[in-house]
Amino acid sequence: MENLQVDNALIKLFRVWFSQNDTELIREQLKDMYPQDIAAVIDRLENEEARQVMNALEKEVVVKVLVEMDELAREAFLSAYSPFEIANQFLDNMDSDDAAYVLNHFPNSVKEEVISQLQDIEYASSLLDLISYEDETAGSLMAFELVKANKNWTVSQCIEEIRKQAENVDSIYAVYVVDDLERLVGLLSLKSLILNPLDTKIASIINEEVISVPASAKIDQVAKITKKYDLVALPVVDALGRLVGRITVDDVVDVIKEEADEDYQLMSGITEDVDPTDKVWVLSRARLPWLLIGLLGGIASSRILGIYENQIMIHPEMAFFIPLIAAMGGNVGVQSSAIVVQGLANDTLGTNNIVQKILKELRVALVNGIICSGLILAYNLVFHQGFELAITVSIALLTVIIFASIFGTFIPMFLNKLKIDPAIATGPFITTSNDLFGIVIYFTIGRLLYHSL
Amino acid sequence: MENLQVDNALIKLFRVWFSQNDTELIREQLKDMYPQDIAAVIDRLENEEARQVMNALEKEVVVKVLVEMDELAREAFLSAYSPFEIANQFLDNMDSDDAAYVLNHFPNSVKEEVISQLQDIEYASSLLDLISYEDETAGSLMAFELVKANKNWTVSQCIEEIRKQAENVDSIYAVYVVDDLERLVGLLSLKSLILNPLDTKIASIINEEVISVPASAKIDQVAKITKKYDLVALPVVDALGRLVGRITVDDVVDVIKEEADEDYQLMSGITEDVDPTDKVWVLSRARLPWLLIGLLGGIASSRILGIYENQIMIHPEMAFFIPLIAAMGGNVGVQSSAIVVQGLANDTLGTNNIVQKILKELRVALVNGIICSGLILAYNLVFHQGFELAITVSIALLTVIIFASIFGTFIPMFLNKLKIDPAIATGPFITTSNDLFGIVIYFTIGRLLYHSL
Numbered sequence: 001m002e003n004l005q006v007d008n009a010l011i012k013l014f015r016v017w018f019s020q021n022d023t024e025l026i027r028e029q030l031k032d033m034y035p036q037d038i039a040a041v042i043d044r045l046e047n048e049e050a051r052q053v054m055n056a057l058e059k060e061v062v063v064k065v066l067v068e069m070d071e072l073a074r075e076a077f078l079s080a081y082s083p084f085e086i087a088n089q090f091l092d093n094m095d096s097d098d099a100a101y102v103l104n105h106f107p108n109s110v111k112e113e114v115i116s117q118l119q120d121i122e123y124a125s126s127l128l129d130l131i132s133y134e135d136e137t138a139g140s141l142m143a144f145e146l147v148k149a150n151k152n153w154t155v156s157q158c159i160e161e162i163r164k165q166a167e168n169v170d171s172i173y174a175v176y177v178v179d180d181l182e183r184l185v186g187l188l189s190l191k192s193l194i195l196n197p198l199d200t201k202i203a204s205i206i207n208e209e210v211i212s213v214p215a216s217a218k219i220d221q222v223a224k225i226t227k228k229y230d231l232v233a234l235p236v237v238d239a240l241g242r243l244v245g246r247i248t249v250d251d252v253v254d255v256i257k258e259e260a261d262e263d264y265q266l267m268s269g270i271t272e273d274v275d276p277t278d279k280v281w282v283l284s285r286a287r288l289p290w291l292l293i294g295l296l297g298g299i300a301s302s303r304i305l306g307i308y309e310n311q312i313m314i315h316p317e318m319a320f321f322i323p324l325i326a327a328m329g330g331n332v333g334v335q336s337s338a339i340v341v342q343g344l345a346n347d348t349l350g351t352n353n354i355v356q357k358i359l360k361e362l363r364v365a366l367v368n369g370i371i372c373s374g375l376i377l378a379y380n381l382v383f384h385q386g387f388e389l390a391i392t393v394s395i396a397l398l399t400v401i402i403f404a405s406i407f408g409t410f411i412p413m414f415l416n417k418l419k420i421d422p423a424i425a426t427g428p429f430i431t432t433s434n435d436l437f438g439i440v441i442y443f444t445i446g447r448l449l450y451h452s453l
Numbered sequence: 454m455e456n457l458q459v460d461n462a463l464i465k466l467f468r469v470w471f472s473q474n475d476t477e478l479i480r481e482q483l484k485d486m487y488p489q490d491i492a493a494v495i496d497r498l499e500n501e502e503a504r505q506v507m508n509a510l511e512k513e514v515v516v517k518v519l520v521e522m523d524e525l526a527r528e529a530f531l532s533a534y535s536p537f538e539i540a541n542q543f544l545d546n547m548d549s550d551d552a553a554y555v556l557n558h559f560p561n562s563v564k565e566e567v568i569s570q571l572q573d574i575e576y577a578s579s580l581l582d583l584i585s586y587e588d589e590t591a592g593s594l595m596a597f598e599l600v601k602a603n604k605n606w607t608v609s610q611c612i613e614e615i616r617k618q619a620e621n622v623d624s625i626y627a628v629y630v631v632d633d634l635e636r637l638v639g640l641l642s643l644k645s646l647i648l649n650p651l652d653t654k655i656a657s658i659i660n661e662e663v664i665s666v667p668a669s670a671k672i673d674q675v676a677k678i679t680k681k682y683d684l685v686a687l688p689v690v691d692a693l694g695r696l697v698g699r700i701t702v703d704d705v706v707d708v709i710k711e712e713a714d715e716d717y718q719l720m721s722g723i724t725e726d727v728d729p730t731d732k733v734w735v736l737s738r739a740r741l742p743w744l745l746i747g748l749l750g751g752i753a754s755s756r757i758l759g760i761y762e763n764q765i766m767i768h769p770e771m772a773f774f775i776p777l778i779a780a781m782g783g784n785v786g787v788q789s790s791a792i793v794v795q796g797l798a799n800d801t802l803g804t805n806n807i808v809q810k811i812l813k814e815l816r817v818a819l820v821n822g823i824i825c826s827g828l829i830l831a832y833n834l835v836f837h838q839g840f841e842l843a844i845t846v847s848i849a850l851l852t853v854i855i856f857a858s859i860f861g862t863f864i865p866m867f868l869n870k871l872k873i874d875p876a877i878a879t880g881p882f883i884t885t886s887n888d889l890f891g892i893v894i895y896f897t898i899g900r901l902l903y904h905s906l
Contacts, residue, residue: 034662036681159647171685172644173626190643191625194612209487227710228489230703232624232685249702250683256706257680260713261795267720268791269784276796280813284820287788291854294784295825298777299832305773312772316765319772320758323888324751326776330783331722331747331881335740338721342714343729360733367737372748379752401744428784435776 011044018049027056035061039068047076063090067098071105083110087117091127095170097143097251100130130245138222139215141255142236142245145169149202151177151185156198158188171248173233177206182242184235186210212237215244219255224347226252263345267338267427269294290428297432301326301439308443311450317385318446321393322439328372328397329404329438330431336361336408337426344416345423354413358406365405373398392449396442403441404434464497471502480509488514492521500529516543520551524558536563540570544580548623550596550704553583583698591675592668594708595689595698598622602655604630604638609651611641624701626686630659635695637688639663665690668697672708677800679705716798720791720880722747743881750885754779754892761896764903770838771899774846775892781825781850782857782891783884789814789861790879797869798876807866811859818858826851845902849895856894857887 017025030038030053038057042050042065050073054062066074078086091099091114103111111131118124126144133139147165149158158175165172175188186206196205212235213222226234226249234252236245262273269290274283305312305322312319340357343349349357373394380390408430412422470479483491483506491510495503495518503526507515519527531539544552544567556564564584571577579597586592600618602611611628618625628641639659649658665688666675679687679702687705689698715726722743727736758765758775765772793810796802802810826847833843861883865875 032662034664034682162644163648166644166648171642173685189624190647191615191619194643194647195616195619209485211487227703227706229487230701232626232702248683249685249706250680253680253702253706253709256709257713260710260717261799264713264717264720264795265791267717268787270788270791274792275801276792276810276813277801280816280820283792283817287785287817287821288824290784290788291781291821291825292828294780295777295828298774298780299829301776301780302773305776306770309769309773312769313766316762316769316772317759319765319769319775320755320762321751322772322775323754323758323779323892324748326779327747327751327754327783327885327888328744330780331743331884332740334721335723335743338718338723339727339729339736342717346714348728348730357729360729363733364736364740367733368741368744371741372744375745375748376752431784432780435780439776 011041014041014045014049014053018052023056026053030056030061035064036068039065039070043070043073047073050077051080059089059093063093063098066090067094067102074102074105083114084117087114087124088119092118092120092123095143095145096123096126096130096245097141099127100140103127103131133215136219137215138213138217138219138234138236138247139245141219141222141251142215142247144245146233146235146243146246147172147175148243149175149177149188151179151203151206153202154198155193155196155200155202155205158193158202159198162193173248175202176210176235176243176246177202178243181240184210184212184237184241184243187235210235212243213247214239220259220345222247223252223256223259227256263341263423266423267334267341269428293428293432297435300436304436304439305443308447311443311447315389315446315450317389318392318443321389321442324376324393325396325400325438325442326435329400329434332365332368332401332404333408333430333434334427336365336405337412337422337430340409340412341422341426344412354410357413358409361405361409362402365402369398369401372401388450392442392446395449396438396445399441399445400434400438403437404430407434407437463494467494467498467502467506471505476509479506483509483514488517489521492518492523496523496526500526503530504533512542512546516546516551519543520547520555527555527558536567537570540567541572545571545573545576548596548598549576549579549583549698550594552580553593556580556584586668589672590668591666591670591672591687591689591700592698594672594675594704595668595700597698599686599688599696599699600625600628601696602628602630602641604632604656604659606655607651608646608649608653608655608658611646611655612651615646626701628655629663629688629696629699630655631696634693637663637665637690637694637696640688663688665696666700667692673712673798675700676705676708676712680709716794716876719876720787720794722881746881746885750888753889757889757892758896761900764896764900768842768899768903770842771845771896774842774895777829777846778849778853778891778895779888782853782887785818785821785854785857786861786883786887787880789818789858790865790875790883793862793865794875794879797865807863810866811862814858814862815855818855822851822854825854841903845895845899848902849891849898852894852898853887853891856890857883860887860890 014026038053042053045053054065054077057065091102094102103114106114115124115127145168147162147169149161162172172190174190175193176184177186177188179185186208187210188202188206192205211225211229211231213225215236215238222234232249234247235243236247238244265273270286271289272286274286376397377390377394380393411430412426415422467479491506495506498506507518507530510518544555556567559567568577568580598621600615600622602614615625625643627643628646629637630639630641632638639661640663641655641659645658664678664682664684666678668689668691675687685702687700688696689700691697718726723739724742725739727739829850830843830847833846864883865879868875
């Protein structure tokens with residue numbers, strides 16, 4: 001198994017070689033490393049050291065490392081080159097999806113300047129097409145390098161085409177078969193290509209049930225289709241069904257991981273995609289929105305409690321259970337909304353309508369609510385908290401749990417109907433609102449019960 | 454683009470055909486469908502209907518649908534068959550990883566009974582091997598169907614081997630090259646196979662930098678390696694480096710998605726992997742643990758507040774800000790722990806040690822703490838909440854935010870050091886403890902300030 005982590009020892013070793021100016025040993029070490037690991041080393045070196053490493057690499061490795069390395073490190077490295085050099089020394093040797101990825105990290109003006117300097121006009125024009133696709137669509141994720149064959153060809157013509165394309169296309173996976181109008185009509189596996197005689201007409205051996213997506217498809221759809229049908233590459237077509245590119249599974253894996261990380265952070269009240277290594281200000285900014293919502297919620301709570309000032313003065317013991325009621329409302333709300341958000345994302349919600357969903361959630365809430373309020377009732381009675389308080393806390397807790405679960409189920413389904421990503425508004429929003437509603441419910445029930453009992 | 458969701462119209466259509474006993478139309482419809490979509494239809498049909506659909510399918514499609522369908526639907530379908538039939542009609546036609554997957558859903562006794570009935574003894578013995586690997590390891594995820602070549606072979610011998618294996622191996626991707634002791638020594642792409650003359654010795658065209666994992670590797674390592682090196686298949690070796698199987702990227706995609714869903718649910722306080730369509734009792738049970746922790750935390754809060762009963766009676770306005778302090782502590786704690794948990798999972802924590810990490814978190818907390826406590830100070834002064842209260846709330850809030858962020862950073866790192874999955878204990882544990890600490894901090898500061906001001 002390969003070492004996943006570039007360890008400190010290796011970095012130190014590189015530094016020793018730098019100090020001794022031992023290019024030979026550096027080259028020797030780099031020869032056995034994967035571009036991903038070289039990029040990880042470079043991310044931890046100073047700019048000048050990084051440049052030395054890059055200069056010791058072969059041209060086709062340099063571009064692979066460039067794509068894998070950290071954005072800041074890449075920026076620093078490329079800053080020493082002119083747009084012409086960036087275009088013709090680096091971009092020109094990259095796969096189109098990688099080139100588009102690197103370009104999309106430049107400001108718009110630089111982007112076009114670099115593309116315009118490309119000597120390969122055809123490639124430049126394709127790159128312009130690629131970067132024009134909207135973010136988060138299949139078009140923005142695809143590469144146009146692929147092996148394409150006409151349905152009237154023979155196996156031997158296909159092999160000839162592969163030979164021509166071999167240099168451009170790293171991993172072939174399959175040959176895409178098009179008709180005379182360039183429309184995708186089928187797929188030819190390399191296995192069939194190897195196992196059939198050279199003069200076989202490919203039309204007779206293609207798989208016509210080829211799954212494709214339009215360039216305008218959203219990337220979460222691309223991810224779902226790739227996952228569901230166990231694909232390693234997904235062809236992309238334009239509005240007329242013509243083959244324009246393909247998306248490979250490695251990029252889909254990255255999309256799936258990024259979307260999952262984003263949802264996790266949103267649920268934790270972090271609104272930007274951040275890494276622990278980001279700057280303090282970036283980390284602070286990503287967390288502030290939820291904290292401000294929480295602050296507003298806290299202020300609202302304080303005003304609501306202000307209404308009950310007299311009640312608290314007479315029965316200070318009521319205040320003891322404010323944290324319990326608020327926390328339980330928040331917890332139940334988060335649980336309910338998480339299940340719905342995940343169900344919506346994975347299409348596992350089933351086909352029941354909102355009302356049925358809420359009825360089911362109601363039964364779950366009833367079970368848990370009765371258990372929890374029963375336990376707290378027993379505790380309060382055993383520890384002599386007074387009968388009124390015991391009854392108030394238990395009835396309020398049951399009500400809050402039921403309310404919070406309905407609210408937590410309804411809000412994400414409602415947001416989804418409005419075509420708003422439910423993940424954005426659930427975590428913080430649900431907790432804060434349920435805190436508030438919980439307190440209102442608790443004190444309303446308390447006032448009613450203390451008066452009547 | 455294919456329809457991802459099996460719609461109600463299609464289910465209704467099937468029911469019409471069933472009522473008319475129109476096997477021809479059913480067969481016609483099924484012919485154009487992918488196994489994944491047929492499985493989705495079956496999951497929504499009654500047992501008897503499902504059986505009719507399965508009977509209308511060709512043998513090789515039946516086993517693919519069996520693997521894709523819901524566990525309960527599969528159980529119901531297979532219950533009509535004897536172990537002998539299950540073994541030789543179904544398992545025998547499956548890829549070994551799919552067969553192991555289906556077997557692992559049976560009770561242990563049934564599992565071995567079924568395997569012992571297999572007429573293909575070699576396959577039975579391989580399946581026994583496969584199901585003996587520990588859960589969550591590379592061995593449990595791999596299939597042993599692959600195309601293997603000896604390094605002394607020629608291209609034409611490899612092609613002959615592919616021809617032999619073609620029926621067993623759906624997607625070849627690459628040929629794995631071994632030495633005379635069956636040890637993995639390289640990888641041969643199908644592209645090289647197609648482009649090189651038939652009499653080429655494969656030793657001269659193999660890629661020796663092949664990435665592999667031992668069968669005992671954990672699946673999260675498998676997922677990381679596959680993602681990092683953009684692989685479509687990962688060979689698995691035994692302790693002696695001998696090739697024993699391979700893991701395909703489609704299974705890795707499922708692992709990545711499942712782990713992400715699990716982390717999301719843990720963060721939301723749900724302790725079992727559940728779907729919105731699960732039974733009420735399953736859903737309740739998955740949520741109870743966090744609710745009980747929350748309940749305990751709430752009881753602890755009530756006892757702590759009990760200590761300050763006099764203070765609350767004299768200054769009931771102090772109770773107004775209990776929800777704010779508790780909520781902010783919980784929020785900050787969840788944010789900090791989420792960043793650490795994700796950083797640990799993705800190896801993006803960097804190489805700083807715990808102390809450095811906490812110092813950085815401290816700076817983030819200071820920025821957000823000063824902003825939040827400044828805002829609440831301004832609010833309280835403007836709305837005449839009294840100088841003592843305003844100062845108490847702000848100082849307490851700043852302290853709580855700083856404390857919660859350190860605690861939220863430290864706990865997951867500490868759990869990780871103890872080799873406990875930090876995701877398990879962070880969400881609920883952090884929120885509840887920070888609620889408690891927040892209240893203690895708030896009232897301690899309050900008591901000090903009210904006495905001294």
